[in-house]
Amino acid sequence: MPDPILALRDLTVEFDTEDGVVHAVTGVSYELQRGEVLGIVGESGSGKSVSMLSVLGLIPVPPGRIVSGEAIFEGEDLLKLRGRRLRRIRGGPVAMIFQDPMSSLNPVLTIGDQIGEAITTHAPETGESAARTRTIALLELVGVPAAERRADQYPHELSGGMRQRAMIAMAIANDPSVLVADEPTTALDVTIQAQILEVLKAAQRETHAAIVLITHDLGLIAELADRVVVMYAGRVVEIGDVFSIFDAPRHPYTAGLLRSRARLEAEGAELEPIPGQPPSLITPPPGCPFHPRCEQSRGREICRTEVPELRATDAGAEHLSACHFAEELGARE
Amino acid sequence: MLSYAVRRLLYSVVVLVAASFLVFTFVTLSGDPLAQLNIVPNLSEQSRQNVIDAKHLDDPIPVRYGYWVRDAVTNQFGTTLLGDRPILPDLWRVMKNTLQLVLIAELFAVLIAVGVGVYSALHQYSPFDYTATTLSFLGLATPAFWLALILQVLVVQIREETGHLILPISSLNSVDHGSGIDFVLDRAHHLVLPVIVLTVASVAGYARYMRASMLEVINADYVRTARAKGLPERKVTMKHAFRNALIPLVTLVALSFGNLLGGAIVVETVFSLDGMGLYFYNALLANDPYRVMAWLMVTATMIIVFNLVADLVYGYLDPRVRYD
Amino acid sequence: MTELGYEAGVVLETRSQWAYVRMRFLRHRLAVGSLVVLILIALVGIFASQIAPYGYDELDLENASQGPTLEDWHLFGTDQLGRDYLSRVIFGVRTSLWVAVFVALVSTVLGTAIGAVAGYYGGRVDNLLMRFTDLVLTLPGLAILLTASVFLGSGEPLQVGLILALLFWTTIARIVRGVFLSLREEDYVDAAKAAGANDLRIIGRHMLPNCVGPIVVNATLAVAAAILVEAALSYLGLGIQPPDPALGRLINEGQSSGFDLWWLVTFPGLVIVAIALCVNFVGDGLRDAFDPRQRRVRA
Numbered sequence: 001m002p003d004p005i006l007a008l009r010d011l012t013v014e015f016d017t018e019d020g021v022v023h024a025v026t027g028v029s030y031e032l033q034r035g036e037v038l039g040i041v042g043e044s045g046s047g048k049s050v051s052m053l054s055v056l057g058l059i060p061v062p063p064g065r066i067v068s069g070e071a072i073f074e075g076e077d078l079l080k081l082r083g084r085r086l087r088r089i090r091g092g093p094v095a096m097i098f099q100d101p102m103s104s105l106n107p108v109l110t111i112g113d114q115i116g117e118a119i120t121t122h123a124p125e126t127g128e129s130a131a132r133t134r135t136i137a138l139l140e141l142v143g144v145p146a147a148e149r150r151a152d153q154y155p156h157e158l159s160g161g162m163r164q165r166a167m168i169a170m171a172i173a174n175d176p177s178v179l180v181a182d183e184p185t186t187a188l189d190v191t192i193q194a195q196i197l198e199v200l201k202a203a204q205r206e207t208h209a210a211i212v213l214i215t216h217d218l219g220l221i222a223e224l225a226d227r228v229v230v231m232y233a234g235r236v237v238e239i240g241d242v243f244s245i246f247d248a249p250r251h252p253y254t255a256g257l258l259r260s261r262a263r264l265e266a267e268g269a270e271l272e273p274i275p276g277q278p279p280s281l282i283t284p285p286p287g288c289p290f291h292p293r294c295e296q297s298r299g300r301e302i303c304r305t306e307v308p309e310l311r312a313t314d315a316g317a318e319h320l321s322a323c324h325f326a327e328e329l330g331a332r333e
Numbered sequence: 334m335l336s337y338a339v340r341r342l343l344y345s346v347v348v349l350v351a352a353s354f355l356v357f358t359f360v361t362l363s364g365d366p367l368a369q370l371n372i373v374p375n376l377s378e379q380s381r382q383n384v385i386d387a388k389h390l391d392d393p394i395p396v397r398y399g400y401w402v403r404d405a406v407t408n409q410f411g412t413t414l415l416g417d418r419p420i421l422p423d424l425w426r427v428m429k430n431t432l433q434l435v436l437i438a439e440l441f442a443v444l445i446a447v448g449v450g451v452y453s454a455l456h457q458y459s460p461f462d463y464t465a466t467t468l469s470f471l472g473l474a475t476p477a478f479w480l481a482l483i484l485q486v487l488v489v490q491i492r493e494e495t496g497h498l499i500l501p502i503s504s505l506n507s508v509d510h511g512s513g514i515d516f517v518l519d520r521a522h523h524l525v526l527p528v529i530v531l532t533v534a535s536v537a538g539y540a541r542y543m544r545a546s547m548l549e550v551i552n553a554d555y556v557r558t559a560r561a562k563g564l565p566e567r568k569v570t571m572k573h574a575f576r577n578a579l580i581p582l583v584t585l586v587a588l589s590f591g592n593l594l595g596g597a598i599v600v601e602t603v604f605s606l607d608g609m610g611l612y613f614y615n616a617l618l619a620n621d622p623y624r625v626m627a628w629l630m631v632t633a634t635m636i637i638v639f640n641l642v643a644d645l646v647y648g649y650l651d652p653r654v655r656y657d
Numbered sequence: 658m659t660e661l662g663y664e665a666g667v668v669l670e671t672r673s674q675w676a677y678v679r680m681r682f683l684r685h686r687l688a689v690g691s692l693v694v695l696i697l698i699a700l701v702g703i704f705a706s707q708i709a710p711y712g713y714d715e716l717d718l719e720n721a722s723q724g725p726t727l728e729d730w731h732l733f734g735t736d737q738l739g740r741d742y743l744s745r746v747i748f749g750v751r752t753s754l755w756v757a758v759f760v761a762l763v764s765t766v767l768g769t770a771i772g773a774v775a776g777y778y779g780g781r782v783d784n785l786l787m788r789f790t791d792l793v794l795t796l797p798g799l800a801i802l803l804t805a806s807v808f809l810g811s812g813e814p815l816q817v818g819l820i821l822a823l824l825f826w827t828t829i830a831r832i833v834r835g836v837f838l839s840l841r842e843e844d845y846v847d848a849a850k851a852a853g854a855n856d857l858r859i860i861g862r863h864m865l866p867n868c869v870g871p872i873v874v875n876a877t878l879a880v881a882a883a884i885l886v887e888a889a890l891s892y893l894g895l896g897i898q899p900p901d902p903a904l905g906r907l908i909n910e911g912q913s914s915g916f917d918l919w920w921l922v923t924f925p926g927l928v929i930v931a932i933a934l935c936v937n938f939v940g941d942g943l944r945d946a947f948d949p950r951q952r953r954v955r956a
Contacts, residue, residue, distance in 0.1 A: 056561060058560060060552075084565075087563040087564070087565060090560065090563035091561060091562035091563035091564075092563055096561045098557070098558060098561075100554060103553065103554040104554040104555055104557070105558065106559070106573050107555070107577070107651070107652070108576055108577060108580075109572075109573075117564070118562045121564055122563060154652045156653050348788070348795060351792060352792050359808065360804065360808055470934060471934065473881075473937055474881065474885075474929075474931075474933035475926075476885050476888050476889055476892075476905075476926065476933075477889070478889055478892050479888070479892075479908060482912065482926070483926065486916045486922060489916040490919065591795075592797065592798065592799075594797040595797040595798055595800060598797075598799055598800065599799070599892075602893065613800060614803070617803055617804065617807045617895070618807075618894075620807065629796060629800065629804070632797060632800065633795045633796055636796070
């Protein structure tokens with residue numbers, strides 16, 4: 001593969017809590033290629049957000065701790081950056097959009113003020129009127145009508161969809177090369193979700209940025225992603241391009257996820273959830289984290305004792321799976 | 334904005350009027366204004382009757398209330414029960430003195446509390462934080478009147494040891510205060526201990542509240558967003574966190590103003606300051622409903638005005654409540 | 658279906674809510690320590706007659722105006738009439754404590770009832786009740802208490818307690834009302850109604866348990882506030898009056914010799930501070946114990 005714009009290698013992040021040490025992310029490695037949309041899928045607690053938040057140094061330390069790993073961006077390890085060098089990356093070449101735009105925007109500052117702030121932080125020489133002009137242009141780009149008026153409004157005066165557009169505008173203000181979208185549509189109505197999708201696509205067209213799309217919504221992945229990373233219990237369990245993942249999953253968890261979707265064609269059939277509960281991240285099970293819920297495993301010893309490595313599968317050299325018996329899934333198709 | 338303020342004022346006036354009637358009824362029914370008269374020796378029947386006539390003590394309550402309102406509005410709140418001394422001029426004089434004391438104390442309390450609270454929140458679990466928290470708890474557990482007494486005891490003991498009175502322990506001014514700047518300095522000197530007591534009473538609660546508010550805010554999502562934009566930490570703290578954390582404190586300060594005036598009653602009594610508090614205390618001891626009523630009305634008005642100002646400040650800080 | 662649990666590393670332990678609260682409370686060493694101290698003080702108060710070395714009014718003019726000493730158990734000295742101050746303080750503690758607890762209990766019951774009604778029925782009932790509390794709040798609390806004391810008569814601990822309670826209920830009423838107003842919208846209230854439960858049942862069984870935390874915390878803090886206010890009232894001569902003992906009264910009487918007999922003013926006050934401090938620590942611990950949002954992290 002051509003050289004990635006962002007590469008995570010062996011990232012491990014822990015949190016100290018009253019009940020013990022939470023292993024939020026363990027040995028996570030994946031790559032983001034230039035200009036692509038990489039979807040990161042997993043349930044709550046899978047570590048999908050934590051890995052990206054660590055890259056930007058947004059994990060509170062303490063109680064959090066980056067135990068090991070690298071995040072190589074343009075030749076630099078972002079995890080080693082501090083102070084001004086880290087700040088230059090944040091909101092500049094690497095920008096982030098958060099889940100709930102109501103709580104992620106400062107309620108006492110105007111939209112224009114907050115977007116303008118993103119601009120002037122990275123280009124301090126920008127004058128007030130220049131910043132405002134750019135702010136309005138950005139708002140128009142993300143599809144906010146009457147942008148001039150909206151720029152002087154406060155977050156509570158905007159609808160949910162509008163607020164998320166404003167957040168996106170803020171993130172692309174400095175032409176990022178990596179745009180991280182953490183559950184961008186989860187807090188919104190379904191109809192608005194579709195609109196925001198379009199805005200994200202427009203944002204990508206405008207900036208040619210690579211997008212990291214973190215979500216638990218498979219539909220979103222299907223719509224937008226080029227490649228997919230599947231995470232479970234803080235580990236990467238499968239990586240592949242979106243078609244391959246959907247048509248030929250090579251990890252029991254992914255297969256379970258796909259099976260559990262409600263589908264229009266399956267008339268009268270029952271929903272098939274994955275049995276069991278996600279594991280505790282404080283005392284994770286030995287061996288493969290998914291084995292207690294895995295039908296594929298059938299209690300085989302290796303699943304219970306050895307953590308499977310992420311390796312290529314029969315579905316393609318670029319399709320990786322962390323399962324001892326990935327091939328058996330292929331055989332069943 | 335203006336219509337909001339006007340609406341609030343009108344509403345407050347209604348509340349005030351209702352309160353005044355209730356209090357008047359209560360005060361009149363439960364006290365016997367003649368009780369004071371009855372202990373005066375050799376009071377002639379005529380004098381007694383004069384008082385009854387002058388104060389309309391034979392009329393039913395609503396009528397008496399009417400007279401009171403008339404007096405309140407047109408005649409400077411009328412006169413005292415005994416001695417016929419006009420109430421308003423005295424009340425006005427003591428009100429100014431108390432406002433000096435109370436506003437200075439409140440200002441100190443807010444400034445110190447904000448500084449301590451913010452610093453504690455930013456350096457949670459540090460020695461400073463633990464010390465500040467301990468002191469806050471102590472401050473909240475200390476009765477104001479007792480603190481005032483202890484300070485007096487301290488100053489007196491120091492005088493015993495050293496022969497110097499480092500701070501005045503009573504009165505607003507010395508007998509031989511000068512004028513102009515000397516007067517001001519003398520007054521300031523006398524206010525030191527009272528201000529300390531009132532400040533301690535307020536600052537403990539404010540500081541803890543500010544700390545809690547700041548802690549909540551620095552974990553807020555929008556603070557994370559500000560950091561994610563690449564803002565320097567100081568700007569994140571000041572422009573984003575601090576301003577939001579300040580908002581609830583405004584409400585607290587507004588709600589506590591009544592407590593502050595209550596504290597003034599106690600402090601002025603202990604330090605013998607010629608202020609509203611002492612005035613009220615004396616009026617109560619004298620069982621004089623007219624002074625008591627006048628005081629309650631003036632105080633209620635002060636609180637209402639203060640609350641209105643606080644609301645305006647709140648509206649300035651938090652755009653979410655601006656257009657009610 | 659596969660067997661779960663054991664291998665997933667999930668430890669399933671169900672505890673009741675009370676157990677959780679108790680567990681969290683016991684982690685606060687300061688709160689637990691304060692509770693112990695309070696219990697000791699309460700015991701001293703309850704068994705005052707047995708514990709106090711002297712009677713409350715036992716005169717001993719030969720030993721008048723002595724400072725604190727270890728002789729004859731005069732740990733707090735004696736006053737101008739030779740009465741043992743430690744004993745006087747102990748009796749004062751008894752009165753002050755039971756008045757404070759009384760105030761907290763009565764105001765909590767009253768405030769909860771009013772707040773529940775206001776919050777549950779909302780609309781005009783709520784409006785009326787809130788306007789009434791507004792009325793009460795437009796004036797400084799102490800001023801109202803003083804006025805009430807003068808005009809309703811006071812002196813007896815019970816009277817003082819009732820007067821205080823009549824002012825203290827507003828805080829808890831506000832809190833309970835707030836919780837109820839938000840809970841009213843919850844689905845389970847509708848569900849209960851649909852199942853035929855009457856209002857009282859809904860309030861009592863479904864909504865009130867949600868307020869237990871704030872109510873308990875507030876009641877505890879009210880004890881501290883009540884002690885402080887009662888002391889101020891008694892000091893000003895408008896609270897508990899002789900012959901009933903009261904700490905505030907003791908402080909007032911201690912002033913009459915100027916400031917030479919410093920222990921007369923100091924010790925009752927220190928005891929008040931100690932009690933209020935302990936109660937506040939316990940209240941704080943309870944607040945943390947009831948609040949599921951954990952903010953303390955192991956360092």
